[in-house]
Amino acid sequence: MKVLVTGATGFLGTVVVRALAERGHDVVAMARPTATLPEPASNVTYIRGDLRQRGEWVEQIKGVEAVVHAAAAVGGSFPEQFAGTVVATENLLDNLDWRALRRFVLISSFSVYDYSRGPSRMDEQHPLEADPSRRDAYTWTKMLQEELVERTCKQHDVPFVSIRPGAIYGPGKDWDAGSAMRAGKFDLLFSPLAKMRLTHVDNCAEAIAAAVDAQGVTGPINIVDDEQPTHARYHRACRQARADVGRAIYIPWWLAATAGLGVKFINSAFLKKGARLPEILDFPRQRARWRGYSYSNAKAKKELGWTPRVRLEDAAVKMFGGKE
Numbered sequence: 001m002k003v004l005v006t007g008a009t010g011f012l013g014t015v016v017v018r019a020l021a022e023r024g025h026d027v028v029a030m031a032r033p034t035a036t037l038p039e040p041a042s043n044v045t046y047i048r049g050d051l052r053q054r055g056e057w058v059e060q061i062k063g064v065e066a067v068v069h070a071a072a073a074v075g076g077s078f079p080e081q082f083a084g085t086v087v088a089t090e091n092l093l094d095n096l097d098w099r100a101l102r103r104f105v106l107i108s109s110f111s112v113y114d115y116s117r118g119p120s121r122m123d124e125q126h127p128l129e130a131d132p133s134r135r136d137a138y139t140w141t142k143m144l145q146e147e148l149v150e151r152t153c154k155q156h157d158v159p160f161v162s163i164r165p166g167a168i169y170g171p172g173k174d175w176d177a178g179s180a181m182r183a184g185k186f187d188l189l190f191s192p193l194a195k196m197r198l199t200h201v202d203n204c205a206e207a208i209a210a211a212v213d214a215q216g217v218t219g220p221i222n223i224v225d226d227e228q229p230t231h232a233r234y235h236r237a238c239r240q241a242r243a244d245v246g247r248a249i250y251i252p253w254w255l256a257a258t259a260g261l262g263v264k265f266i267n268s269a270f271l272k273k274g275a276r277l278p279e280i281l282d283f284p285r286q287r288a289r290w291r292g293y294s295y296s297n298a299k300a301k302k303e304l305g306w307t308p309r310v311r312l313e314d315a316a317v318k319m320f321g322g323k324e
Contacts, residue, residue, distance in 0.1 A: 001102070003212060004028045004064040006051065006092065007071035009035040011173055012107065012165075015205035016068055017044060023209055028064060030057060030071070051088035058095045066103040066212050067096065072145065078137040085141040089148055098156040105211045106149045108162045110197055110222070110295075111139040115288040123296035124164075124220045134284045159218050161211045165204050166197030166224040166295060171319050173201070177238035177245045178231040180256075180280050180290075187246040190280070191253035191290040192232035199225045200315050203308035210304040217303045224295040225308040231290075234312070241316035253290060260286045 003020050007013040008029035017029045027044045030051075031037060037046045049057025051071055069092065073084025114127045132140035146162055153160035167175055178196060179187035199207075207223045229237065232248065239245050260283035267277065279285045300306045 001065040001212070002026045002028065002063060003066045003068060004030060004061050005068045005070065006030045007069075007107075008046070009037065010070060011170070012168055012201055012204060013070045014038070015170075015201050016070060016208050019205040019209035020068070020212065023213065025066075025212070028061060030061070051091050052083055054091065054095070061095070062097050063100050064097065065100055066105070067092075067101065068105045068107070068208060068212060069149070070107040072107070072142065074138060076137070078140070081137040081141045082144075086144045086148065089145050093149065093152045098158065101156070101158050103159050103161070103212060104149065104153050105161045105163060105208060106146060107208065108146050108164045108220070109138075109142050110164055110166050111135070111288070112143050112146060112164065113288075115291055115293075116284070120292065121294045121296060122222070124222055124299055135288065136285060139288075159216075161214075161218060162220040163208055163211055164220055164222050166199050166222070168201050168204050169198055169319075170201035170315065174238060174243065174319055175234075177243050178229075178234040179245070179248070180251070182246055183249075185246045186249050187235065188251055189231050189235055189248050190251045190256045190286075191292065192235075192248070192250040193230050194253060194290055194292040195228040195230055195294055196234055197224045197228065197293070197295045198234070198312070199223050200308065200310040202310045206309070207300055207304055207306045210306050214304050221300050221304065222295065222297060223300055223306075224297050225310075225312075226297070227308075227312045228295060229312055237312055237316045238320060241313075241320040243316070243320040253292060256280075256286060256290060257283065 003025045005017050008017050009031040017027050020027050021043050029044055029046045030049055033048045033050055047060045049055050073081040112128050114129045118126045132143050150160055169175055180190040181188050203225055204223050235248050263281045264283045
C-alpha cells in the first residue's frame with residue numbers, strides 16, 4: 001500500500017518508516033519544514049510540510065491508501081499543543097483523499113487513561129480520563145485528537161486503529177533511567193516497586209506496522225512490552241549498562257503521594273489553584289506516572305500477531321554502550 005507517515009523524522013516515526021518499508025509498502029514520509037531528512041530509500045519518499053497550515057503537502061499526499069499519524073506536539077503551552085496536535089490533525093483530515101483511504105492508524109498514548117479509578121491491571125477497557133484539565137495539556141490534546149480522528153473515520157467508513165503506547169524508550173530517550181529527579185550524586189526513585197509501562201521503540205514500530213496490515217482490526221490497542229520492570233529494576237539495568245546515573249534512593253509511593261496531596265491542599269486553599277506545579281509535586285500527574293499498575297498487551301498479541309523482540313538488558317546496552 002501507499003502509506004503516509006506523519007512525524008516521520010521523529011523518535012518513533014523514523015523507525016515506523018523503516019518498519020513499513022521493510023514490509024514492502026511505498027511510504028510517503030512527512031517531516032517538519034526544518035527537519036533534516038535521511039538518505040532516500042527505494043520505497044520511501046520524503047516530503048516536508050507544516051500540518052498546521054495548507055501547503056504543497058496537500059497535493060503530495062493524494063492517493064495514499066493508509067495513514068500512520070504520529071505527528072503531535074509533546075510540550076509547550078496548551079495553545080501550542082492544541083495547534084500542533086488538534087489543529088494539525090484537523091487539517092490532515094480535511095485534506096485526505098478519503099475515496100482512496102483504506103486504513104487510519106493514530107498514535108495515541110496511555111495518557112488518555114484515568115489513573116484515579118479502574119482496576120490495577122490496565123487494558124483497553126480501562127476508563128478514560130474524566131477530567132483532562134486536572135492533568136496536563138498533552139493528555140487533553142491527545143484525547144481531543146483521538147475523538148476527532150475516530151469520529152471522522154466513522155463518517156467516511158474507514159477502519160480506525162488507535163495505538164496507545166506506554167513509555168517508548170530507546171537510544172536517546174531513556175526516561176531518566178526510571179528516576180524522578182537527580183539530587184547531587186543520588187537519584188530519587190518514586191514508587192520503586194511500581195511497574196513501568198515500557199515499550200522499546202523498535203517493538204512499538206513493529207506493532208504499528210502490523211496494525212497497518214491487520215485486516216478487520218479496529219479500536220484502541222495498548223502497546224507495552226512483555227517485560228514491565230519496576231523503576232528499581234530499570235534503574236539497575238541502566239546502571240549496569242554504564243548509564244550516567246546516581247545511586248538510588250527509594251521513595252515509597254505513600255510518601256510521594258502524601259507530599260503531592262499536601263501541596264494540592266495548599267495550592268487549593270491558599271493559592272486558588274494558581275500555582276503551576278512540577279510533575280513530582282502535582283498529585284494527578286504523580287498518580288499517572290508512579291501509582292502501581294500492571295499493563296496488558298494481550299489484544300496487541302492476539303489481533304496484530306505481535307511479539308516484542310527487543311529485551312530490556314539488550315536495549316540498555318545499546319543505549320549506554322555496554323555492561324561493566
